[in-house]
Amino acid sequence: MKYLLSLAVRSAWNRKLTLGLTLMSIALSVALLLGVERVRQDAQDSFAQSVSGTDLVIGARTSPVQLMLYAVFHIGDATNNIHWQTYKDIAANPLVAWTIPVSMGDSHRGFPVVGTTTDYFEHFHYGESEPLTFGSGKPFAGLFDAVIGAEVADHLGYRVGDKITLSHGMGDIGLTEHADKPFTVSGILARTGTPVDRTVHVSLEAIEAIHLDWQGGAKIPGFSIPAQYASKFDLTPKEVTAILVGLKNRAGVFKMQRDVNEYHTEPLLAVLPGVALDQLWQVVSVAERALLAVSGMVVVVGLCGLIAVILASLNERRRELAILRSVGARPMDVFLLLSAEGLFITVSGILIGMALLTALTATFAPIIQSHYGLMIAPRFVSYDELGLLGIVMGVSLLASLAPGYGAYRLSLADGLTPRI
Amino acid sequence: MANSVIQIKNLAFRYPVADNVCLDIQELHANAGDRIFIYGPSGSGKSTLLGLLGGVLTPERGRISLLGHELTTMSPSARDRLRADHIGFVFQQFNLIPYLSVTDNVLLSCRFSSRRHSRAIASGNGLHDEAERLLDHLDIAPELRHRPVTQLSVGQQQRVAAARALIGRPEIVIADEPTSALDAERQSAFLDLLSRECIAANATLLFVSHDRRLASGFTREIALPSLNRAQAAQEVA
Structure with a gap:
């Protein structure tokens, strides 16, 4: 198991350019998703707080x-x-x-x-x-x-x-x-x-x-x-x-x-200002939901990219997988090898995306504040965002299992000599 | 037949989508220390036979027994373990994993088989010493061992693959056209090395090739087209 992980890491390192690009695309989509979500949240907050203390x-x-x-x-x-x-x-x-x-x-x-x-x-x-x-x-x-x-x-x-x-x-x-x-x-x-x-x-x-x-x-x-x-x-x-x-x-x-x-x-x-502000927000929240939908689509595209890259690399890895099979790796080992990679890429993609967003908000918050009057507080992940990240994780987990399953099937069908 | 290593009886195999039986072998049998040369043109069922022996393909009917283990009644994972423990493979080319060093490629066999791992340690002073010893025997100069395997010549790569097949002294070594990417001179040199090491390890060697000129130096020679009744039937038809 430990050896399998070290193999996965070395194999991934061997394809670092493609995987790096995939990693970046996931990180960017996550940063975008969270960014939109935060702007949305902050917009709503500053909207709801346009007036306070007035009864x-x-x-x-x-x-x-x-x-x-x-x-x-x-x-x-x-x-x-x-x-x-x-x-x-x-x-x-x-x-x-x-x-x-x-x-x-x-x-x-x-x-x-x-x-x-x-x-x-x-x-x-x-x-x-x-x-x-x-x-x-x-x-x-x-x-x-x-x-x-x-x-x-x-x-x-x-x-x-x-x-x-x-x-x-x-x-x-x-x-x-x-x-x-x-x-x-x-x-x-x-x-x-x-x-x-x-x-x-x-x-x-x-x-x-x-x-x-x-x-x-x-x-x-x-x-x-x-x-x-x-x-x-x-x-x-x-x-x-x-x-x-x-x-x-x-x-x-x-x-x-x-x-x-x-x-x-x-x-x-x-x-009552609070009640009326809520009603008013309902009116503008269509735009807000559209924003969220767009960023959700961006994440889906990022994950599709991940599957595409792993599936494409699967073909060039058929030889590698056949060698591993010939020395006794079970199909389950092959499955784990690929799933671990997909999982690793998405988890680090999400982490990098969050770091990226934090860095960006810290850098640009004053500019956004002065240009758009929107206060975006650099902050840790909120509960709602955790849910969002959970969905991304779940989807990417499934996404990384698909190539794993593909490799599993392939390594069974190929036998020891892949038909390339 | 106490020392029977490979025994095939009444074997038939068909690919899932194919109409015709691809391989149909009445009997094939090898003892410990046999070095068998199997030749046949491409399409005569060589890769299929190796897949069956390696336990990654399952026959439609018949029996394959390796070292007394009946493959057809074993679970897929048990067959995987049997292959890891008792068979070393050398393929046509691209035998090595590009991101592993020469030594790590050789030791790959020991990673998936604790039996070969312990046997490799037992036969020398340690895992790495055994890998070094085999690489020495197969003429891989020490300075090559730290290079990325992609920088090795094809001949050198095949010899590293042979070392991987031999480490931990598996009872069976299966070579699938290992010399076809080499020029004539290197072909015989490689064959000599491989045979010598198999003799030293008392391993049964199954050497598959389309090139009959390589047959000298083996204890037995089998023409697959005549062994494979499915092939013969198709040619008649």
């Missing part, structure tokens, strides 16, 4: 998914806004600890602009209850101050003190600019890996101010109020788009939700 998200009545889309991800438009009085009522509710009003509808070069209060920087949490922190600068204080997310700053190369102009509406081109009222970047938030990175934050009053000389979504022709006079007007917001609410006691969340949903003056919707 309810409240907006005009619509679908929960759509409310989450515009209130948290700033994608799409609100169907309706909430009156300022309603906001004040909700904020005054005894169950409520804090509120963050958000007002949307403007953008800056494709990035959404959110009007809010400084409570945002205090109460908005993401990830495992992590607060927002400033990479540089400070919250907005003046009327025309803006706080930008890390990606906005990176992408557009902004620093504290730079002047920016907002555009009316969402999108990138063909928008009317609020060019008469430029903003000054007062702070840049540290990267969070959430939609906050892509957002420009200004005060609710600023949103009012830039729309003073607007009516019905368009600038009033021949009429303009210069920026320096804007503060003379009453800038109390008339409407907000959504409200993020933190409760004093989480136990009150369902009562609060019911109260809001049954609010008399206007139709409202309150959703």
Whole structure:
């Protein structure tokens, strides 16, 4: 048995080039499979953690998914806004600890602009209850101050003190600019890996101010109020788009939700962010499953390569196997010889693949983080991944038995003189 | 017949997919120390006969007994063991495993047979000494023994294969056209070496060839086409 193993090793070493290539192809497929799985997992995690600590998200009545889309991800438009009085009522509710009003509808070069209060920087949490922190600068204080997310700053190369102009509406081109009222970047938030990175934050009053000389979504022709006079007007917001609410006691969340949903003056919707995020994830998970299927296919191709190489080498090894047979090796020995090789190749392929992936994530995690806002933590194999690796192992075990069985049959049929 | 080594009686063999019987032998019998030359053109059933003797093929009917063991009633693994313990093979060419050294190739026989392993140790001062002794006898210079076997000439490779067949003193040595890749001069030199070592080990040598000119120096000569009734029947038909 021991001698058989040493024979297998020496035989494999003799064919190291082909086997090395097979090994690499398995390692690469395993790295790809695990890599996709991890990106998928991390994407889901960072998605689920786009907002935390917020007990309810409240907006005009619509679908929960759509409310989450515009209130948290700033994608799409609100169907309706909430009156300022309603906001004040909700904020005054005894169950409520804090509120963050958000007002949307403007953008800056494709990035959404959110009007809010400084409570945002205090109460908005993401990830495992992590607060927002400033990479540089400070919250907005003046009327025309803006706080930008890390990606906005990176992408557009902004620093504290730079002047920016907002555009009316969402999108990138063909928008009317609020060019008469430029903003000054007062702070840049540290990267969070959430939609906050892509957002420009200004005060609710600023949103009012830039729309003073607007009516019905368009600038009033021949009429303009210069920026320096804007503060003379009453800038109390008339409407907000959504409200993020933190409760004093989480136990009150369902009562609060019911109260809001049954609010008399206007139709409202309150959703639990976790539940809505899960629903939202269901929508995008088709793409995620497609990814997983692709990487599964890659592994299958890698294993097919393994079988192909071993089966092809079987023919050139017929002489070697016949010699072993002639000196007394049993068909079972031949079977073990080939199966051991296949097993060894797949096990080391998997190990190398995992090492490769760890090295790659360690190297590229910062780049991925800064380019895609996706945090990929280098980590040991998770339980789910073990299952995945188990499947790969099982398939490859079967794959390596097939050539072994082939050799077994061949060595019986060939007798001592293979017909080549 | 106390010292009967090979005994074949009323043997017939047919390949699984073939219609006709390929080999049909009434009787073949060899004693210890016999050196039998079996010749026949290709297709006369030489390889089949060797496969049957080696226990990797099983006959349709009849009996093959080696050293008193009835092959046809043994399990496949018992036949494998019998072959490992008592038969040394030399093939036409490519006898050696390319990734093993010369000495390891010779010792391969002892790896799968503990009997030959212990007999090789008993006959000399140790396993490696016995391999060296045989290689000396078969004119493999010491400096060749550490080279990869692929760098040896065909003649040298065949002599290494002979050493492997002989180590551990198996009772039977079967050579299947071992000289066909050699030129005439080396053919007879190889034959002489092989015969000499078989005599020294008192082994029964079965030498199979299509070339009848090599027959000198053997104790007996058998023409396979006349021995094989299946072949004769086909030629008549």
